[in-house]
Amino acid sequence: MCKEYFSQLNQLLKKGGTVIFEGFAFQTSGIPENESRSRGTQNREMLFSEEEIRAAFQEFDFQEFHEGEIELDEGKFHKGKGWVIRFVAEKNH
Structure with a gap:
């Protein structure tokens, strides 16, 4: 599902267009139970x-x-420590 959106972003953004992203990562180790x-x-x-x-x-x-x-405090289900990927990227082609 998300990979389809990523593909669409590649097609829709012109050279110089910017993507700002935050999503949960697979990694959860390092956070004590x-x-x-x-x-x-x-x-x-x-x-x-x-x-x-x-x-x-x-x-x-x-x-x-x-x-x-990171430490999240974004409502009932996004509270506490979480492992995320964040990036800012500019289309170069």
Whole structure:
């Protein structure tokens, strides 16, 4: 599902267009079981890895890229520690 959207972004954005992204990553290790954690979705299609993000956005230059643990406070189901991928990238073709 998300990969289809990524493909559409590649087609729709002109050279110089910018993507700002944040999504939950597969990585959840490093967060102790006794700590509050936010895993985001349980739908594996909505979880991301650095490799698949970089492959999906090959036509983009990454200005910022971060994968790591953050503290979330975004409502009932997004509260606690979570592992995310965040990036800002500009289309170069």
